[in-house]
Amino acid sequence: MKLLLHACCGPCSLEPTRILRAAGHDLTLYYANSNIAPAEEYAHRLGTLRTWAGGEGLPVVEGPYDPAAWETTAGRVGEAALAAADGDVLRVATHPALREARCRACYRLRFEEAARVASERRFDAVGTTLSVSPYQFTEVIREELERAAAAAGVRALFEDYRPFYDEATRRSRATGMYRQNFCGCRFSEAEAAAERAERKRARAAEREAEAAAHADERAAQEAARAAKRAERAAYAEKQARKRAALRALREQERGER
Ligand code: SF4
Incomplete structure (x- = not known):
């Protein structure tokens, strides 16, 4: 099947x-990630993906x-969630329910873009690498991919790749591939x-x-x-006194002879 595979980064594309x-x-990777900030980070991830994919003979197409656009959709939802948490970033980080709506809006933007291109360029289906990460909302990814694909009139090829996350981590480390330490948006950083x-x-x-x-x-x-x-100090002092007395005794004996 001719598949347009939305790719978020190099490490997540491996498995x-x-x-x-x-x-x-038959794969074409589609890098549509307006969520990534700052722009240098976006370019770094794209460069990593291109370098690796070039060696694999996989074409990479960059989306807009x-x-x-991300700020007016997912960004707004993210701001609302942060306000609901009284600006407590850690609370948002540790409560998935506070992040889910933001991530849904983020997936939606990217999958709508990928599905549109898949339809325009006559791919058989659209998929995503995002579901390799255990830190993502897997079911939401499936729902949004299927929703975007249906709206664009293409097939969605969803797979839960989470069982392969450890292997993806191992391979990306072994090859020295750049591995970012946050998902992508300013909130996640x-x-x-x-x-x-x-x-x-x-x-x-x-x-x-x-x-x-x-x-204690x-x-x-x-x-x-x-x-x-x-x-030990008391014992050493006692021994020293003994030696001094012996010396004095010997000297006295020599003087009497
Ligand atoms: S955490 Fe990741 S998926 Fe969620 S909004 Fe940020 S970039 Fe998008």
């Missing part, structure tokens, strides 16, 4: 393309990069940073609690070491 090619599909900071804070608190729990034990060990040192 879906392997599986789809093994199934005999329109961050303003702030959320990923907040989660990292929270993990760091939690680790420091854990270390502090452990240190406090062992403080360490004080007792230190007191035992100090007592041992004092005992």
Whole structure:
């Protein structure tokens, strides 16, 4: 089947393309990701994808990069969710329900674009690599891909690639492929940073609690070491006194001879 595969980045494309090619599909990768910010990050991910795909003989087509369109759709939904969380980025990061509507709007924008191109260029179906990530909303991806495909009059080829995520991670690391540490939008970058900071804070608190729990034990060990040192010093002093007395005795004996 002639398939237009929406691709979000290089690492996420590794396993879906392997599986789809093994199934005999004729693939073209479509990079339609107006969600990615800033523009340098967008270009970096595209460059990574192109370099890898070139080596694999896979064509890559770049879609329009329109961050303003993303801001008026998903961006607005994201702002509303952040306001509902009183601006608490970490709360949004740790509560999927606060992110789902934003991600749905984000998938919608990208899949509508991919489905439109698939229809115009007479592909048999449209698919996406997004469903390899366990951090995405898999069911929402399926719904939005099918919705966009139906509206454009093409077939949706959805697959849940999450079982292959570990292998994709391994392969991308092994080849030194650029691996971003946030999903793509400005919200996800702030959320990923907040989660990292929270993990760091939690680790420091854990270390502090452990240190406090062992403080008495360490004080007792230190007191035992100090007592041992004092005992050794007293013994050394006693020996020195003995040696001095012996020397004095010998000198006295020599003087009497
Ligand atoms: S977290 Fe990812 S999928 Fe969700 S809105 Fe941001 S870029 Fe889109």
